[in-house]
Amino acid sequence: MTTVATAAAGGRAEELPRLNEGVTGYISDYFTTLKALIDAVEPAEIERVVSLLLETFQAGRRLVMCGNGGSGSTASHLVCDFAKNVYLETGRSFEVVALTDSPALITAWANDTEYAEIFAGQARTWLRADDVLIAISGSGNSPQLSSVLSRSPARSGRYRSAFAGMAAASSPHSWIYPSSWIGAICSRSRICT
Numbered sequence: 064m065t066t067v068a069t070a071a072a073g074g075r076a077e078e079l080p081r082l083n084e085g086v087t088g089y090i091s092d093y094f095t096t097l098k099a100l101i102d103a104v105e106p107a108e109i110e111r112v113v114s115l116l117l118e119t120f121q122a123g124r125r126l127v128m129c130g131n132g133g134s135g136s137t138a139s140h141l142v143c144d145f146a147k148n149v150y151l152e153t154g155r156s157f158e159v160v161a162l163t164d165s166p167a168l169i170t171a172w173a174n175d176t177e178y179a180e181i182f183a184g185q186a187r188t189w190l191r192a193d194d195v196l197i198a199i200s201g202s203g204n205s206p207q208l209s210s211v212l213s214r215s216p217a218r219s220g221r222y223r224s225a226f227a228g229m230a231a232a233s234s235p236h237s238w239i240y241p242s243s244w245i246g247a248i249c250s251r252s253r254i255c256t
Contacts, residue, residue: 120157134200169185
């Protein structure tokens, strides 16, 4: 199984928008920060992720995604895009699952165990050895994502990688966003995906 996580690095206060300078200052700061984040993207990193996803699809393995809040919506959106667009392009289904898409399972795991288990509990069902797990986070500090990344059942599979934040230290595929401005981080995530 491959685990992939996205998150922000601890930022500096000066990276945040200048709210006291009105809309023009805010927009200017937003575009400046977003450009810096995009410029920091290494094409080789994107190529590694694309290769990993292509290999996952071609081998008939499953892609499982999760995240909290807006990152959870991004996970759901990406699963939708992968499921539909890959089929339309290839005529083959890509097994993709968003652990964010079942309120019943999320609340059952939260109620019957603890909230930190909402994704790890589901991962035990969906993840097999050599599957890929992508965990998306704006902060990198989510207990729910830390739990799923560290305790997934197939974690000893062929791959163990991450796209940043809480899993960066233990993963060969790390992608840490050098900012603390969540709006720009989320925009970069969408652009890169």
